[in-house]
Amino acid sequence: KNEVEQSPQNLTAQEGEFITINCSYSVGISALHWLQQHPGGGIVSLFMLSSGKKKHGRLIATINIQEKHSSLHITASHPRDSAVYICAVRRQGAQKLVFGQGTRLTINP
Amino acid sequence: NAGVTQTPKFQVLKTGQSMTLQCAQDMNHNSMYWYRQDPGMGLRLIYYSASEGTTDKGEVPNGYNVSRLNKREFSLRLESAAPSQTSVYFCASSEAFQGNRDQPQHFGDGTRLSIL
Numbered sequence: 001k002n003e004v005e006q007s008p009q010n011l012t013a014q015e016g017e018f019i020t021i022n023c024s025y026s027v028g029i030s031a032l033h034w035l036q037q038h039p040g041g042g043i044v045s046l047f048m049l050s051s052g053k054k055k056h057g058r059l060i061a062t063i064n065i066q067e068k069h070s071s072l073h074i075t076a077s078h079p080r081d082s083a084v085y086i087c088a089v090r091r092q093g094a095q096k097l098v099f100g101q102g103t104r105l106t107i108n109p
Numbered sequence: 110n111a112g113v114t115q116t117p118k119f120q121v122l123k124t125g126q127s128m129t130l131q132c133a134q135d136m137n138h139n140s141m142y143w144y145r146q147d148p149g150m151g152l153r154l155i156y157y158s159a160s161e162g163t164t165d166k167g168e169v170p171n172g173y174n175v176s177r178l179n180k181r182e183f184s185l186r187l188e189s190a191a192p193s194q195t196s197v198y199f200c201a202s203s204e205a206f207q208g209n210r211d212q213p214q215h216f217g218d219g220t221r222l223s224i225l
Contacts, residue, residue: 030211033211041218041221044216048211086152095159095165096154099151101149102151
């Protein structure tokens with residue numbers, strides 16, 4: 001079993017819908033990252049969080065440390081949000097990130 | 110501001126050939142990383158360099174070597190390429206991780222490598 005599991009693996013929605021992508025992990029962590037990989041391949045960091053909630057524009061990330069679970073929400077989704085969203089965790093005391101397999105999101109106009 | 114620059118963007122090799130993937134960052138970051146990304150799998154760490162002069166193995170180091178040439182540059186070498194090394198390779202950099210104070214990683218655009 002992977003240390004970091006994302007669901008769903010693929011998600012297709014209509015423009016304007018509220019999107020939720022989930023990430024569960026099985027180890028103690030010091031931080032969780034959400035990243036976005038564009039269709040062209042580039043990867044950008046969206047959020048780092050160790051507790052609570054963060055918001056940037058239409059994106060919201062939450063984390064529940066006790067339940068070892070994080071969610072990434074997109075409000076008023078748009079076709080330009082189509083990308084692969086990747087969750088990664090840093091184990092407590094570790095230098096390295098462990099990545100989930102990614103969730104491929106497609107937003108249709 | 111270029112960020113993280115990888116060269117080349119595409120490469121096709123024959124089995125047994127060698128090559129070096131180049132990575133340079135202009136953000137004065139201490140830490141640099143090499144990942145590979147394969148279909149259906151998450152990014153997997155090959156090697157990383159926490160600071161200039163140090164390198165450490167990641168999850169999948171076999172068949173690769175690295176050199177942290179200076180603070181800016183971190184290269185990945187395939188000495189004898191194998192078809193199993195066909196993948197997309199990403200270089201990344203970040204500020205040094207200290208205790209519980211995490212830092213975002215900045216990624217290059219990737220190198221698509223095919224081994225025939």
